[in-house]
Each structure stands twice: as C-alpha cells, then as structure tokens.
Amino acid sequence: xxxxxxxxxxxxxxxxxxxxxxxxxxxxxxxxxxxxxxxxxxxxxxxxxxxxxxxxxxxxxxxxxxxxxxxxxxxxxxxxxxxxxxxxxxxxxxxxxxxxxxxxxxxxxxxxxxxxxxxxxxxxxxxxxxxxxxxxxxxxxxxxxxxxxxxxxxxxxxxxxxxxxxxxxxxxxxxxxxxxxxxxxxxxxxxxxxxxxxxxxxxxxxxxxxxxxxxxxx
Amino acid sequence: xxxxxxxxxxxxxxxxxxxxxxxxxxxxxxxxxxxxxxxxxxxxxxxxxxxxxxxxxxxxxxxxxxxxxxxxxxxxxxxxxxxxxxxxxxxxxxxxxxxxxxxxxxxxxxxxxxxxxxxxxxxxxxxxxxxxxxxxxxxxxxxxxxxxxxxxxxxxxxxxxxxxxxxxxxxxxxxxxxxxxxxxxxxxxxxxxxxxxxxxxxxxxxxxxxxxxxxxxxxxxxxxxxxxxxxxxxxxxxxxxxxxxxxxxxxxxxxxxxxxxxxxxxxxxxxxxxxxxxxxxxxxxx
Numbered sequence: 001x002x003x004x005x006x007x008x009x010x011x012x013x014x015x016x017x018x019x020x021x022x023x024x025x026x027x028x029x030x031x032x033x034x035x036x037x038x039x040x041x042x043x044x045x046x047x048x049x050x051x052x053x054x055x056x057x058x059x060x061x062x063x064x065x066x067x068x069x070x071x072x073x074x075x076x077x078x079x080x081x082x083x084x085x086x087x088x089x090x091x092x093x094x095x096x097x098x099x100x101x102x103x104x105x106x107x108x109x110x111x112x113x114x115x116x117x118x119x120x121x122x123x124x125x126x127x128x129x130x131x132x133x134x135x136x137x138x139x140x141x142x143x144x145x146x147x148x149x150x151x152x153x154x155x156x157x158x159x160x161x162x163x164x165x166x167x168x169x170x171x172x173x174x175x176x177x178x179x180x181x182x183x184x185x186x187x188x189x190x191x192x193x194x195x196x197x198x199x200x201x202x203x204x205x206x207x208x209x210x211x212x213x214x215x216x217x218x
Numbered sequence: 219x220x221x222x223x224x225x226x227x228x229x230x231x232x233x234x235x236x237x238x239x240x241x242x243x244x245x246x247x248x249x250x251x252x253x254x255x256x257x258x259x260x261x262x263x264x265x266x267x268x269x270x271x272x273x274x275x276x277x278x279x280x281x282x283x284x285x286x287x288x289x290x291x292x293x294x295x296x297x298x299x300x301x302x303x304x305x306x307x308x309x310x311x312x313x314x315x316x317x318x319x320x321x322x323x324x325x326x327x328x329x330x331x332x333x334x335x336x337x338x339x340x341x342x343x344x345x346x347x348x349x350x351x352x353x354x355x356x357x358x359x360x361x362x363x364x365x366x367x368x369x370x371x372x373x374x375x376x377x378x379x380x381x382x383x384x385x386x387x388x389x390x391x392x393x394x395x396x397x398x399x400x401x402x403x404x405x406x407x408x409x410x411x412x413x414x415x416x417x418x419x420x421x422x423x424x425x426x427x428x429x430x431x432x433x434x435x436x437x438x439x440x441x442x443x444x445x446x447x448x449x450x451x452x453x454x455x456x457x458x459x460x461x462x463x464x465x466x467x468x469x470x471x472x473x474x475x476x477x478x479x480x481x482x483x484x485x486x487x488x489x490x491x492x493x494x495x496x497x498x499x500x501x502x503x504x
Contacts, residue, residue, distance in 0.1 A: 006400035009451055009481035014400045048242040050473050051446035053400075055242075135245035136447050136473030139354050143447075180355075199344050199356070209243050 001025070003075035005068055012057040013064060015071055020133040020145045020173070021081040023049045028210060029074055030056075043067060049134040049209065051143070095129075096211055098177070099218035100168050104188035106156070110170060113153045113187075121189060122217065124148035130175055130213040135205060138182055140197035142207035144175035151175070159185030166191045168215070177207070192218070220286025222335070224365040225319065228279020231361040233339055234332075235271040238347040238356075242449065242472040249351035252424055252468045252491035253330055256294035260334025263291040263311060265377045270338025270370065271348035273361075275331045278324035282333075284314035288369050289336035289377070295328025295492055296384060310381040311336075328492035337372040352424050353469040392497065394465075394486045395504040399455060400448070401477030404440045408479060411455070411463070412501050419462075420495035424469040426456075427490055429499075433461030440477075447473040453482040455501075467491060 001022050006014040017023055027049045044067060046057040056071060058064055102122045104110075111118045125147065133145040155171045160183065163169075167178045169186030178184060179196035196206045207213055224231070234257065237250025251257035251274055261268040273280070278297050289311050292299050296308050300321045306312045314320055322331055341348050341358045350357040361367075402408045411434065419428035434457050450456070450473060454466040458476045465482055466474075468491070482490065483504055493499065 007398040007481075008400055008449075008478070009397055009453055010484065012451055014448065016400075046240050046242060048449040048472065050449050053446075053448045055449035055451070057451070134447075134473070135243060137245065137471070139245040139356065141245055203244060204246075204345065205244050 001075055001078050001080040003072060005071065006053070008055060010061040011059075011064070012055055013068055013071065015054045015056065015075070016052055017054070017075065018052070018080060020051055020143075023052065023054050024131065024133060024145075024210065025078055025081050026054055026075060029078055031210070050136060051134065094212055096207060096213050098168075098192050098194050098213060098215050100125075100190040100192045100215050101218045102190040104168065104190045106169075106187040107189045110151070110153055110187050110189055114150055116150060121151070124151050125175070125189065126215045126217060130215075132207045132209055132211045132213065133174070135207075135209060138179060140179040140205035140207070142176060142205065142211075142213075144207070144213055145173060147175050153187050155185040156187060159183055163188065164191070166193060166196070168192055179205075219340070219371070220284065220288045220316075220369045222288060222339075222367045222369060223283045223285060224281075224361050224363055224367065225283055226279060226281040226363055227361050228275065228277050228324070230276040231280050232274045232276075232350040232352070233271050233341055233358045233361070233367070234274040234349045235338075235347055236269055237349045237468070238345050241345060245472055246345060246354060246356065247351060247468075247470055247472050248452065249347070249349040249354075249357070249469050251332065251349075253294050253332065253488045255488040256330070256332045257334070259309070259382065260291045260293045260332050263293070263309060263377060263379050263382060264289065264334050264336045265375050265379075266334075266336060266338070266373045270335075271341065272335050272339060273333040275322050275333060276329060278322050278331065280322045280331075280333075281319055283319045284316060285366075286316050286369075288314045289372070290314060290320065291334045292322070292331060293334065294330050294332040295325035297325035297331060298323035307381055308384055311377045311379070329494050330492060335369055336377075337370040340368040340370040351469050353471060392493075392499045394490060394499060394501050395483040396455070396480040396501055397483060397504055399478040399480040401445070402479045404436055404445075404477035405457065405479055406435045406437045410434055411480060412503060415498045415500055416463070418493050418495055418497040418499065422495065424467050426464040426466045426470060427493065429463045429465065431462070434463065434479075435461060445475055445477055447475050448478070450474045450478065451481065453484060453487050454478040455480040455482060465490060
C-alpha cells in the first residue's frame with residue numbers, strides 16, 4: 001500500500017494512508033510484529049490509529065529515522081485490504097455482540113436520508129460486521145467501520161448538548177456508541193446497556209482497537 | 219498514616235503525577251502535571267520518585283491542614299506561602315507539624331504552583347495514574363474544601379537539599395520553538411505563524427493554550443476541505459476554522475479534526491503552561 005510520512009514533533013511520525021482499512025491493516029501488522037518491524041519495534045512506545053493516519057511514537061528521537069524507514073518498508077510489503085471488515089482474519093471469539101434497542105431520536109431521519117424503511121435501517125445495522133477502526137473523541141469512543149454502506153449519513157446540522165450514555169449513532173462512514181453522556185452530533189438510531197467503559201477492566205474499553213463488532217436487536 | 223485536609227481551594231486544585239502514557243489508542247490522553255519540570259523538581263527536593271502524586275494549584279488560594287507530620291515542597295509559579303502565618307520558602311523542604319496550616323497565595327509570576335508531598339498523595343489510581351484529566355473526566359475530582367488526602371509512606375532516605383535557586387526568566391524565554399507539523403501546507407502562508415507576536419487568550423486551560431492575533435488563512439486548495447480525525451500530541455499547534463491557533467496542553471484530545479501546522483518543542487511546553495492571559499509570545503522555527 002502507498003504510505004506517506006508526515007512530521008509530528010521530535011518524538012513521533014504520522015503515517016498517512018488511503019483509508020481506515022489501510023490504517024487497520026498497518027496497525028495490525030505493527031501489533032503482530034511483522035518481520036520487517038522487528039528490528040525497530042522495541043523503540044516504538046505507542047501506536048495510535050485514526051481515520052487516515054497512524055501516529056507512531058518513539059522513546060528516543062534518535063531512533064526516528066530508522067523507524068521511518070521501517071514503516072515505509074512495512075507499508076510497501078502490505079496489500080491494501082479489499083474491504084475494511086476483511087482487513088485482518090480474526091476468530092469469531094473476538095467478536096463483541098452489542099444488543100441495541102432501536103428507538104433512537106434520529107431513526108426516522110436516518111430512514112429519510114437513506115431512503116430505507118426504519119426496519120430496513122435496523123436490518124442494515126445488524127446485518128453486517130463492523131470493526132473498531134480507531135478510538136477518539138472520548139475514552140472508549142470507538143469509530144466503527146465496515147458496516148453497510150447504505151447507512152452513510154451526514155452528522156446532524158446542530159449537535160445535541162447532551163447525548164445519553166449508550167446511544168448508538170451514525171456519522172459519515174462511521175458507526176459508534178457514546179460510552180458516557182456528552183455533547184454530540186451523531187444521528188442516533190438506538191441505545192444499548194452494554195458496559196462500554198470500565199476503568200477497572202482490562203482493557204477498559206469494551207470495543208478495543210481492532211475488535212469486530214456485531215449489533216443485534218435487544 | 220498522616221493526611222492533608224483541604225480547607226480552601228482557589229480557582230482549581232488538582233492531583234497530578236506524570237500521567238498515563240501509552241493509552242491514546244483507547245482514547246485516553248496522557249494528562250499529568252502541566253509543568254512537568256516543576257513537578258519533577260519537587261520530587262528531587264524531597265528525594266523521592268517522580269511518579270508520586272502532588273498538587274497542581276492554579277492561581278493560589280489553597281489552604282491545607284496537616285494531620286500528622288507531613289513534609290512538602292513548593293515549586294512552579296512563585297507566590298506568598300505561609301505555615302500558620304509564618305512565611306516559608308520556595309524550592310525547599312517544608313515540614314508541617316500535626317495541626318499546622320499551609321497557605322498558598324496567588325503567584326506573582328506564572329499560573330501554576332506545585333506542591334510535592336513526601337510519600338506522595340495516596341488517592342485511588344485510575345489506569346495507572348492519579349492525575350486528573352480535565353477533558354476526559356478521569357482521575358480524582360478537582361479538590362473541594364473538606365476533602366482529605368491520605369499521604370503515602372515516605373522513602374527511607376531523607377531530603378539532602380536545603381533550597382534550590384528559583385529559575386531566572388529572561389524576556390527571550392517568551393519565544394517558543396517549533397518543529398514541522400503534518401499539515402503546514404494547509405495554510406496559505408505558514409510564515410505568518412512566526413511573523414507576528416501572539417497574545418495568550420483568557421480561554422486557555424489544561425486542554426490548550428489559545429493564541430489570538432492576525433488570523434491565519436487556509437490555502438485555497440484546502441479551503442472547503444474537512445480533515446478526517448488525526449492523532450494529536452502535546453504541543454500540536456492546531457489551526458481551527460477561525461484561524462486563531464491553539465497549542466495543545468497536558469489534557470489535549472487524543473484525536474482532532476483541524477490541521478496541525480507545527481509542533482512546539484517539548485522543552486518549551488512547561489514554560490508555556492505558566493503563561494497567563496495577555497502574555498505576548500513569539501513562535502520561531504528550531
């Protein structure tokens with residue numbers, strides 16, 4: 001896959017790739033410690049995926065040139081995934097099933113925007129496998145990718161000042177669940193009681209980076 | 219074990235240590251003391267581990283009563299400090315006897331005073347740190363009068379330092395050094411960042427220091443483009459739609475959707491955390 005390196009201060013580098021599927025594939029390869037990465041992986045202290053970019057942080061800035069070379073070599077050896085959900089093979093045991101009550105305040109609006117009946121929105125949401133692309137915005141707030149493309153809807157024009165914890169939403173190419181009450185602009189289609197964030201659990205996020213997620217009607 | 223009872227808090231008193239590094243992929247930022255050098259200096263004066271938790275006091279107004287003998291050290295922003303009304307020094311071990319009250323006044327220069335506590339504050343850890351992350355709402359709540367802070371067991375070796383010299387700030391210190399950021403090309407004129415004096419806004423906090431000045435304009439190629447969320451680091455100079463830069467601080471969001479056009483050198487970030495509203499500063503490339 002094509003990758004471009006962008007500067008991010010003395011102790012980190014940003015890798016820009018084509019999309020979230022590529023970010024996932026690169027993050028998976030780094031987690032797995034691909035052979036090309038082995039020589040420099042121990043100097044990397046943190047890997048942070050996002051939508052089109054991946055941050056790689058090093059402990060010692062003098063290691064950065066070698067890490068930059070290693071990242072380019074690693075990316076060159078990787079094929080861009082055909083689709084996001086298939087970015088990596090994974091065992092069904094890793095799948096997180098999230099029960100949802102589909103009574104969200106924006107369900108009718110999402111149906112209107114997508115041209116689907118409300119029940120078809122629910123079927124599309126439960127009918128495909130999602131993956132955690134990255135976590136951002138708030139602790140444990142997973143940006144889910146790879147769902148049914150018919151569900152791509154814009155954010156609300158006016159964000160809500162309070163979105164209740166457990167709200168299940170859609171925004172652009174992403175799906176997500178609010179781990180706690182916060183302001184937010186996503187289109188809300190339902191809610192879940194699943195414990196999304198617990199600092200006394202390891203990992204604290206129910207939807208951890210790289211995890212596979214399936215929704216079902218509660 | 220001894221403890222410290224909170225009698226008064228000023229604008230904000232937070233428990234801080236060196237934060238929770240390495241959790242950004244879970245959406246958790248590092249947080250920790252905004253002026254890390256001041257936090258570390260306190261640990262050295264008390265001859266203890268830098269990882270132990272102390273207090274970060276914004277603009278003074280903090281009163282604490284010791285229950286049992288507790289040794290502390292004041293670093294960071296300098297201001298009047300007393301124990302039972304008697305002045306005590308900055309950058310020195312100060313012993314509080316059982317029942318004595320420590321008062322920290324408003325600093326004369328700087329924003330944040332640090333109180334290192336020998337043995338550390340033994341409040342509950344969250345994800346390996348006792349730091350309050352004000353953006354994520356993680357860690358111990360901001361302190362309130364009536365709170366009681368348990369103090370941990372002090373290290374075996376006593377402090378050997380009597381007092382350290384306060385740092386001398388020169389006018390040249392109000393220049394922050396930059397390295398390249400990922401999206402410098404999103405600005406029409408990146409040099410406009412370094413060509414003017416910027417003023418620290420009163421809307422600055424631990425999340426970021428907001429600067430005001432002549433607005434930076436986007437390059438025409440990027441004017442209507444939206445940037446998909448990118449990972450952020452402390453020191454990122456992010457330029458939102460209004461063209462007024464924000465320099466991300468200890469509690470910055472782990473991802474952000476506005477272009478980062480430069481990154482402030484780590485060595486300058488501690489000083490930045492002490493610059494109050496109205497301070498003029500310049501940005502220069504390293």
